[in-house]
Amino acid sequence: MxxxxxxxxxxxxxxxxxxxxxxxxxxxxxxxxxxxxxxxxxxxxxxxxxxxxxxxxxxxxxxxxxxxxxxxxxxxxxxxxxxxxxxxxxxxxxxxxxxxxxxxxxxxxxxxxxxxxxxxxxxxxxxxxxxxxxxxxQPGGFAYTRSCSAVLGDVRCKVSLQTPGYFCDIGLQQVSDDRREFTFEALPGFDPRWFEHGRLNVLSGAAAGLSAMIRSDDLRPGGRRVVLWEGIRAPLMAGDQLRLFAGCDKQVGSCRDKFRNFNNFRGFPHVPEEDWLTSYPRSDRPATGGRRVLPIWANTNGRN
Incomplete structure (x- = not known):
């Protein structure tokens, strides 16, 4: 050509x-x-x-x-x-x-x-x-952090968000004027904060195809409230179909208990904290290289 x-x-x-x-x-x-x-x-x-x-x-x-x-x-x-x-x-x-x-x-x-x-x-x-x-x-590469560096559902995480229990389809009931706060009567089968750090997708209506990240998910006297970090930038109407995806706070406990995915956890939960790394020799704290048993009242992060 x-x-x-x-x-x-x-x-x-x-x-x-x-x-x-x-x-x-x-x-x-x-x-x-x-x-x-x-x-x-x-x-x-x-x-x-x-x-x-x-x-x-x-x-x-x-x-x-x-x-x-x-x-x-x-x-x-x-x-x-x-x-x-x-x-x-x-x-x-x-x-x-x-x-x-x-x-x-x-x-x-x-x-x-x-x-x-x-x-x-x-x-x-x-x-x-x-x-x-x-x-x-753009900066690239991975860092040694206590929290997981993978994105939930990507090739490194390997969790399938299409697995039943990790998403919920529901019709829109109430939404704030800025389209950030959504209120539902109930989301049976999903614990409070289950969708926190997750994603909301709009499946139908004028905003179909748009999505936003979920900031919080909690129970209120008026029902279940889901708040987004940024509002949906298109009109929403009652009855529009939404899909909520479970969220991950990237902590090892959530990976193990919520997603049963500990083998693919991409963090380093046992990395020493900064105060341990910057500690200095002291006469009452020998540094022989061997294992030292601390008294029960001692702080295990290296501080007395």
């Missing part, structure tokens, strides 16, 4: 356009083009007249974020203000092509990455483009 486009460019008379393919985190795929007709590429219809444009792409070696952005106009048939405000485009995957509009298969990929910060003003929006090298500039 790239060689065919090179030959097309060498003719001196060209008909070129840009194509944008955006895949949102919820799986929705949208296509846009600055050509005056719709174009089909890789099974995606790239719509014309979307008002989507991109600034000059600046790419260089190294791990710096590419200095580029995409600018567009809101449209009921394309990108809507409601979807932007709800965060449906946060972290969406983006591909930008240069193509011959008469033969879209003759194209060259100019950019591949994701959407970063999105801002909106009136009927227009502006989104930062982040290249594939951007994640390589």
């Amino acid at each position: 790239r060689l065919a486009l090179d030959e097309h460019l060498q003719t001196g008379v060209t008909g070129l356009c840009h194509l944008w393919t955006i895949e949102r985190p919820d799986g929705e795929v949208l296509g846009f083009t600055d050509h005056d007709c719709d174009l089909a590429v890789e099974g995606v219809i790239h719509r014309a007249g979307s008002g989507l444009t991109a600034s000059a792409l600046q790419q260089a070696t190294g791990l710096a974020v590419d200095n580029s952005e995409v600018v567009g106009a809101l449209s009921a048939a394309a990108i809507t203000a409601e979807d932007l405000d709800a965060g449906r485009y946060d972290g969406a995957e983006v591909r930008i092509w240069l193509a011959a509009w008469a033969q879209p298969s003759e194209r060259r990929e100019l950019f591949r990455g994701s959407l970063g910060e999105v801002s909106r003003r009136g009927a227009a929006f502006r989104a930062e483009l982040r290249g594939l090298a951007e994640p390589l500039g």
Whole structure:
């Protein structure tokens, strides 16, 4: 495809356009083009007249974020203000092509990455483009900590959140104006705080596909109250279906007793505390290298 486009460019008379393919985190795929007709590429219809444009792409070696952005106009048939405000485009995957509009298969990929910060003003929006090298500039690796370093349900944790008892499907009953506090009459079979540190997914309604992390889950006189760290950024109505996933506080006791997953615990609960590591020799505390039996009144962390 790239060689065919090179030959097309060498003719001196060209008909070129840009194509944008955006895949949102919820799986929705949208296509846009600055050509005056719709174009089909890789099974995606790239719509014309979307008002989507991109600034000059600046790419260089190294791990710096590419200095580029995409600018567009809101449209009921394309990108809507409601979807932007709800965060449906946060972290969406983006591909930008240069193509011959008469033969879209003759194209060259100019950019591949994701959407970063999105801002909106009136009927227009502006989104930062982040290249594939951007994640390589983030700190990586694992640290020796008492708590688990895995994410509940990932390949290191190996717990399946689809196991009965680790999730609950329920209809929306009451929600606060900021869509952060949810109240249910009861969640039978689930202990208080079972969903704390877990996740709430919206399965139906205007907010379908959105999710948020759960801050607290407790019993109140009015029923069971679930509070999110950040409110759902789309309208919710009584009867909308929700799914609550169990949460993990990353402590060894929860891994062993709540999830029966102690063999996959990714923490180091017996790492000495900082005051033990910084302790110094004392005449009344011999350091022979052997095992020392402490009196029953002694503090086992190295302090008297």
